[in-house]
Amino acid sequence: SRGFYIGRFQPYHNGHQSVLERIACTADEIVIGVGSAQVSHTVANPFTAGERVLMLTRSLADLDCPFYVIPIEDVQRNALWVAHVRSMTPPFDTVYSSNPLVVQLFIEAGVNVRSPEMHERLTHSGTVIRQRILDGEPWEHLVPPAVVDVIHEIHGVERLQRIAGSD
Ligand code: ATP
Numbered sequence: 725s726r727g728f729y730i731g732r733f734q735p736y737h738n739g740h741q742s743v744l745e746r747i748a749c750t751a752d753e754i755v756i757g758v759g760s761a762q763v764s765h766t767v768a769n770p771f772t773a774g775e776r777v778l779m780l781t782r783s784l785a786d787l788d789c790p791f792y793v794i795p796i797e798d799v800q801r802n803a804l805w806v807a808h809v810r811s812m813t814p815p816f817d818t819v820y821s822s823n824p825l826v827v828q829l830f831i832e833a834g835v836n837v838r839s840p841e842m843h844e845r846l847t848h849s850g851t852v853i854r855q856r857i858l859d860g861e862p863w864e865h866l867v868p869p870a871v872v873d874v875i876h877e878i879h880g881v882e883r884l885q886r887i888a889g890s891d
């Protein structure tokens with residue numbers, strides 16, 4: 725069986741990693757969708773799809789399950805979103821998501837949905853991590869080491885702090 729997991733991964737963090745490590749034991753292969761792929765360089769979505777692919781691929785290098793990382797752009801019609809996702813991904817039979825809209829759209833499409841347990845959701849949240857980066861507070865312990873490397877390589881802290889400023 726092939727599983728599907730989607731997020732924006734702005735940035736990819738230990739909550740996502742924990743879920744994917746758990747899924748890896750139950751599926752033969754995992755398809756990971758990088759959502760809102762066309763958006764970058766905003767305070768809510770600082771990183772490009774390519775940078776997020778790098779974060780995921782490096783962090784999952786030791787996963788004992790083959791995986792595919794596929795950027796997926798937004799479509800402006802939720803009713804067409806599942807077909808759009810399917811047009812971009814290898815076929816999958818089970819979706820792992822706790823996001824209410826994602827769950828609803830896949831259930832309506834007749835797809836098997838499982839909702840994984842959250843991993844320390846209060847601290848392990850993209851919103852919290854972006855705010856900590858902006859405020860100059862420690863954030864490195866909330867993401868896999870490979871994500872720290874990628875964010876430093878692309879000067880991501882400086883990017884986020886500059887685009888949050890005003891002119
Ligand atoms: P943001 O605050 O930017 O929305 P996020 O932490 O919710 O970031 P997303 O990329 O939106 O991250 O999430 C992708 C998927 O990962 C979502 O289905 C979300 O519910 C799930 N997720 C997010 N944080 C955790 C966590 N700590 N443990 C388990 N799953 C998580």
Ligand code: MG
Nearest residue numbers: 732823850851
């Ligand atoms: Mg979210």
